Every structure is written in C-alpha cells, then in structure tokens.
Amino acid sequence: MDPTSFYNALAEGYHLIFADWAASRARQGALLDGLLREALGEGPKEVLDASCGIGTQALGLAALGHRVFASDLSPAAVARAEREAAAAGLRLSGLAVADLRTLSDQISQRFEAILSCDNSIPHLLEDAELAAAAHHLRAVLLPGGLLIATIRDYDAMEPRPGELVPTPVRVLGEGPARRLVFQVWTWSADGRSYEVEQFILQPQGEGWSTASARARYRALKRDELSRFLTAAGFHDVRWHMPEASGFYQPIVTARRPA
Numbered sequence: 001m002d003p004t005s006f007y008n009a010l011a012e013g014y015h016l017i018f019a020d021w022a023a024s025r026a027r028q029g030a031l032l033d034g035l036l037r038e039a040l041g042e043g044p045k046e047v048l049d050a051s052c053g054i055g056t057q058a059l060g061l062a063a064l065g066h067r068v069f070a071s072d073l074s075p076a077a078v079a080r081a082e083r084e085a086a087a088a089g090l091r092l093s094g095l096a097v098a099d100l101r102t103l104s105d106q107i108s109q110r111f112e113a114i115l116s117c118d119n120s121i122p123h124l125l126e127d128a129e130l131a132a133a134a135h136h137l138r139a140v141l142l143p144g145g146l147l148i149a150t151i152r153d154y155d156a157m158e159p160r161p162g163e164l165v166p167t168p169v170r171v172l173g174e175g176p177a178r179r180l181v182f183q184v185w186t187w188s189a190d191g192r193s194y195e196v197e198q199f200i201l202q203p204q205g206e207g208w209s210t211a212s213a214r215a216r217y218r219a220l221k222r223d224e225l226s227r228f229l230t231a232a233g234f235h236d237v238r239w240h241m242p243e244a245s246g247f248y249q250p251i252v253t254a255r256r257p258a
C-alpha cells in the first residue's frame, strides 16, 4: 500500500492509536512550542506542519497561539485535521494536500518554522526522495527559519529479516472504547527497510473487529538524515534525544541560514 492509501485508510480511526489523542496533542504542542521559543524567541510563529496527519502537532501548536498551516499527502487526513480544528474551536492559517518531495512548488507561503513529526520522513524510501524533501523543507522556510522533524530511533534497532516481528500489544481505552493496538514488521532482506502492518482491534458483538493497513518505511539512521539536511543547505543540525527532550522520538532541529 502506498502511504496515501495507508493514511487515507487509517484517517478516521487514527486517534485510536493514542491512549488519549487530546492529551497527546497538548503534550506534544507544549514541547514543540518550547523548541520554537528556544530557537526563534517568544511570540506566535508562522509554522507549516508538512506531515500533519489528523493534526496532532498542528492543533497542539495552534492551541498555544501559533499560526499553523497544515499539509499532508493524505487527503483524508487533511480533511479530518480540518474537522478536528473546527471541533476544537481552533483556526488553522491554511490547509493543503501536499507532498514533502514537491512542497515549495505546491505551497507558496514561506514560514518561520516547518515541522514533520512522528516518523513521516522515513516513508521516503529512496535517496533521491530524501534529497528532494530536504531541498523543499529548506525552500519553504524564511531565512533563519527552523526545521523540527522527529523519527524513530533506527540507530538502536536490529533488523530481523525473514521474521514476522510483532510490537507489544497496547490495551487502550475502557468499556466500549477498549481496543488493542499493535504492529507487525517484516524487514527487507538487506535490513534497510521494513513493511508495517498496523492493527486496531475493537470489540464487536462476541468478538473483535479488525482494521489493518500496510506501509513501508526506510530504517533511516540519524547520520543519514543529517547528511541529506546538510547537503540541502541546512546548518546547525542538532539531535535532541528523548532522555533530554522528553519527546518519545529523537528530534532533529536545523536552520536555514539567515
């Protein structure tokens, strides 16, 4: 399944992957707001969330007063982000279906900060796609602008080709909202990418209903991403690890030269 179909299929149930999506929005928004203030100073900023999904980070930051433009490859995810913003009484400065690989051709506005959070960039499997995305991430920034991206800690992972590798089952919610959430990973023979099957099981009658969808990720190492960012003209590329940042994934920040 290509990423568009994967996230279109998941969009309506995406919040079910979180124990409490509203709390995650608030927590992630506060943390990202801290990074924005540290790098760019106090006050609301013009931010593009370029892989917004259903709006986890975009809505978290909009709730704190930032002017957030939300874009994503998945039309269903963007439509849900728009609905969720309205439901929360929040205003997004713009919404668009746009691809990281062609972003600055699709969105004409330029921003003080750009986000791509929760392992979106590793959906780009080929070097040429990562190089294109790094170029466009820089091109949508104003001089001196800040990139914030988060990816899984692939440096800490041992590929396991030839096996079906399940992630731990999370039991989330209570009563009729109870659900089981887990993934099954299948690594490529060279250990450089893997296919994820995302499962969400919900009680139905005497049994369970199962929603599942598949997508491929590149096991992108931190040095690799740093090299693509530097080659695209970013400087001050810094990694913030979970122990120090309090975020659940490594965060990379980088600046467009002023």
Ligand SMILES: C[S@@+](CC[C@H](N)C(=O)[O-])C[C@H]1O[C@@H](n2cnc3c(N)ncnc32)[C@H](O)[C@@H]1O
Residues within 6 Å of the ligand: 003, 004, 007, 050, 051, 052, 053, 054, 055, 056, 057, 071, 072, 073, 074, 077, 098, 099, 100, 101, 116, 117, 118, 119, 120, 121, 123, 124
């Ligand atoms: C794991 S989700 C994270 C969504 C959101 N940031 C969150 O944390 O809830 C990854 C997102 O990346 C988006 N994505 C994948 N490839 C993309 C691309 N080439 N351009 C833009 N978005 C992309 C997907 O559509 C999906 O919404």
